[in-house]
Amino acid sequence: MNEDYLLNKRILVVDDEQELLDMVLSILIEYGFQNVKTAKNVREAMEQAEKSRPELAVFDVMLPDGNGFELMEQLRKGSDYPILFLTARGEEDDKCKGFGLGADDYIVKPFLPKELLFRVMAILRRSYKDENPLVCLHGSQIDFSRAEIIKNGEHIPLTAKEHDLLSALYRNAGRIVTIDALCEAAWGDNPFGYENSLMAHIRRIREKIEQNPSHPVSLVTVRGLGYKLMIKGK
Amino acid sequence: MKSIPKLIRRFVGIMSLSTILLITLNIAFFAVVFVRNTSTFSPWDMAEHTGAALQLTDSGYFVSDDVTARLKEENAWAFLIDNDTRQVVWQTDNLPGNLPMQYSLPDIAELTRGYIDGYPTFTGEAQNGLLVLGFPKDRFWKHTRASWDYSFIADLPQNTILILAVNMVLIFLIYVAVDSKLLRSIRPIINGIQSLSDGSPVHMKEKGVFSELAEKINKTSEILQMQAELLRKKETARANWIAGVSHDIRTPLSMIMGYAGQLENSKNLSEMERKKAAVMVKQSSRMKDLINDLNLASRLEYDMQPLIMKQENAISIIRQVIVDFMNTNIDDKFPIAWKTADTLSACYINADKDLLKRAVSNLIQNSINHNEKGCVIYVSVVEDNNTCRIFVEDNGIGASDEQIDRLNNTPHYMICDTNTTQQRHGLGLLIVKQIIKGHKGEILIDHSEYGGFKVVLIIPK
Numbered sequence: 001m002n003e004d005y006l007l008n009k010r011i012l013v014v015d016d017e018q019e020l021l022d023m024v025l026s027i028l029i030e031y032g033f034q035n036v037k038t039a040k041n042v043r044e045a046m047e048q049a050e051k052s053r054p055e056l057a058v059f060d061v062m063l064p065d066g067n068g069f070e071l072m073e074q075l076r077k078g079s080d081y082p083i084l085f086l087t088a089r090g091e092e093d094d095k096c097k098g099f100g101l102g103a104d105d106y107i108v109k110p111f112l113p114k115e116l117l118f119r120v121m122a123i124l125r126r127s128y129k130d131e132n133p134l135v136c137l138h139g140s141q142i143d144f145s146r147a148e149i150i151k152n153g154e155h156i157p158l159t160a161k162e163h164d165l166l167s168a169l170y171r172n173a174g175r176i177v178t179i180d181a182l183c184e185a186a187w188g189d190n191p192f193g194y195e196n197s198l199m200a201h202i203r204r205i206r207e208k209i210e211q212n213p214s215h216p217v218s219l220v221t222v223r224g225l226g227y228k229l230m231i232k233g234k
Numbered sequence: 235m236k237s238i239p240k241l242i243r244r245f246v247g248i249m250s251l252s253t254i255l256l257i258t259l260n261i262a263f264f265a266v267v268f269v270r271n272t273s274t275f276s277p278w279d280m281a282e283h284t285g286a287a288l289q290l291t292d293s294g295y296f297v298s299d300d301v302t303a304r305l306k307e308e309n310a311w312a313f314l315i316d317n318d319t320r321q322v323v324w325q326t327d328n329l330p331g332n333l334p335m336q337y338s339l340p341d342i343a344e345l346t347r348g349y350i351d352g353y354p355t356f357t358g359e360a361q362n363g364l365l366v367l368g369f370p371k372d373r374f375w376k377h378t379r380a381s382w383d384y385s386f387i388a389d390l391p392q393n394t395i396l397i398l399a400v401n402m403v404l405i406f407l408i409y410v411a412v413d414s415k416l417l418r419s420i421r422p423i424i425n426g427i428q429s430l431s432d433g434s435p436v437h438m439k440e441k442g443v444f445s446e447l448a449e450k451i452n453k454t455s456e457i458l459q460m461q462a463e464l465l466r467k468k469e470t471a472r473a474n475w476i477a478g479v480s481h482d483i484r485t486p487l488s489m490i491m492g493y494a495g496q497l498e499n500s501k502n503l504s505e506m507e508r509k510k511a512a513v514m515v516k517q518s519s520r521m522k523d524l525i526n527d528l529n530l531a532s533r534l535e536y537d538m539q540p541l542i543m544k545q546e547n548a549i550s551i552i553r554q555v556i557v558d559f560m561n562t563n564i565d566d567k568f569p570i571a572w573k574t575a576d577t578l579s580a581c582y583i584n585a586d587k588d589l590l591k592r593a594v595s596n597l598i599q600n601s602i603n604h605n606e607k608g609c610v611i612y613v614s615v616v617e618d619n620n621t622c623r624i625f626v627e628d629n630g631i632g633a634s635d636e637q638i639d640r641l642n643n644t645p646h647y648m649i650c651d652t653n654t655t656q657q658r659h660g661l662g663l664l665i666v667k668q669i670i671k672g673h674k675g676e677i678l679i680d681h682s683e684y685g686g687f688k689v690v691l692i693i694p695k
Contacts, residue, residue: 113492
């Protein structure tokens with residue numbers, strides 16, 4: 001699936017350390033992002049947000065004239081774009097507070113460029129998924145907006161559960177998703193005891209997406225642990 | 235306070251014993267004195283005897299020599315009052331001079347009961363008269379008007395016992411009263427000392443018999459509280475210091491890691507240069523892990539990281555840990571094999587999810603760190619009646635018996651209270667131990683049947 005459209009998203013990075021800003025900027029630009037703005041404090045961030053209407057904000061939790069949580073509360077009043085926290089404190093209370101207020105994810109410093117990019121892309125993919133709905137697999141395509149599979153020119157509809165499961169797998173494309181996480185995605189907060197149902201659903205999804213369902217190449221089993229969705233070009 | 239009833243029992247025991255001992259001793263003492271002062275000699279017997287020995291012959295009254303000798307020996311004198319004339323008809327030579335020679339009936343009654351002219355006298359029956367035996371004035375004391383109610387004498391034995399019993403009860407009551415007062419005043423002191431040993435603050439009223447002691451206990455409590463507060467402050471300061479340092483290192487390390495990461499993948503650099511950048515990435519990652527470990531270890535050590543315990547499915551937690559490793563460690567040097575039985579899909583334990591994840595991932599990371607050449611890591615969960623056992627093993631280089639023994643038994647340098655320069659095992663395992671301790675579980679380190687290292691976490695359900 002072509003994700004280039006995500007690289008056009010406007011990103012605002014806020015951190016009080018100029019050098020860290022430079023580094024994040026260089027990582028994002030090197031990856032191909034074109035609209036990245038920076039700010040060094042809450043005041044600048046508010047101005048920049050007003051001016052450039054970001055589609056993703058990356059904040060440091062500690063800022064010289066306030067903290068990231070307060071800034072998020074203020075920014076959240078007007079709009080609803082995703083927020084990723086950068087924090088130098090790995091402690092639980094900060095994490096909980098961030099998520100409670102609606103932060104989408106956080107990264108504890110120090111981090112590797114690939115970690116940052118993975119989180120940024122994951123958030124963007126999750127938040128702005130409708131622009132290009134076709135996901136290319138080896139042997140078929142998924143159209144999430146229509147909830148169907150296109151295989152050999154044929155349109156095969158997905159059930160709601162199959163759609164939920166494929167979405168969860170697609171959000172983590174190329175990575176293993178545990179059985180528990182998949183059950184939670186399909187059956188909600190109390191997902192225990194659904195393992196057999198999950199297996200049945202996976203079998204039906206394979207029949208829809210795989211050229212040869214008994215030798216799956218797109219939806220791979222990792223025995224005892226979970227499943228992995230392989231996308232073309234990944 | 236368990237010892238107070240014990241104390242009372244002991245006091246009462248000692249008191250009863252001492253009372254019984256005292257009474258026995260007294261009785262023995264009186265018996266000895268009585269026996270000593272009561273000779274076999276009885277003046278009444280002697281008078282009787284002398285009276286019987288007196289014989290009337292033709293030449294008058296006559297008494298044998300041995301009776302005379304016996305009288306002399308006792309320094310006694312005697313005379314005989316005739317039945318009819320009430321005149322003295324016989325007398326010994328040593329009769330005091332001023333005694334009357336004629337006796338009326340009241341005189342006889344008087345001398346029988348008591349004295350003649352201050353001399354103690356005793357009477358005995360003789361042929362035709364009454365024999366009167368006299369002794370020196372200081373030889374006997376006579377009770378001249380002795381008479382008691384019959385019932386008094388009849389009841390004397392039980393009255394004596396009653397009085398003794400009442401005495402004992404009285405002594406007992408006095409003792410208990412005094413003792414319980416003492417114990418009452420001791421009780422706050424005992425409570426105070428107990429609180430001291432519990433480490434809770436003590437403030438006692440400084441009055442009464444033990445005011446001085448109370449004052450000292452209060453002072454001790456103050457000192458202990460001050461020391462505890464000081465220690466707490468020091469520990470907080472130390473944990474904060476570690477947290478502060480690790481926080482401050484994170485931002486500069488971010489830049490090293492970030493740029494090194496970029497260089498590692500830069501297409502403008504030669505293979506050699508990219509390798510150097512890769513080393514920087516790897517080493518900065520190690521520093522990052524170290525900071526995280528140091529911070530968490532100190533928070534756990536100083537109880538600054540409260541465990542949030544919930545019913546959790548251990549299988550699902552560990553599955554997530556493994557998958558996280560698989561998703562980030564892309565190279566095939568460290569494959570992870572999930573060895574849990576397919577039939578076991580849930581094992582519920584009371585656990586802090588994040589910390590348990592951390593413990594298991596530390597163990598997996600340990601296997602990775604210690605096996606440069608790569609190894610297979612085997613993870614499994616086994617459930618029994620009361621525990622959930624999490625096995626993390628590998629087929630790597632393993633450890634010697636001695637090393638395993640040290641890992642099981644030697645404290646880490648962070649919690650070791652003696653000076654040490656010897657490098658011990660890393661923080662990773664210390665954290666695992668701390669976390670498992672927080673879960674009231676056990677940790678076993680051993681050789682693995684796969685050939686390498688094995689750690690088993692045993693967590694109660």
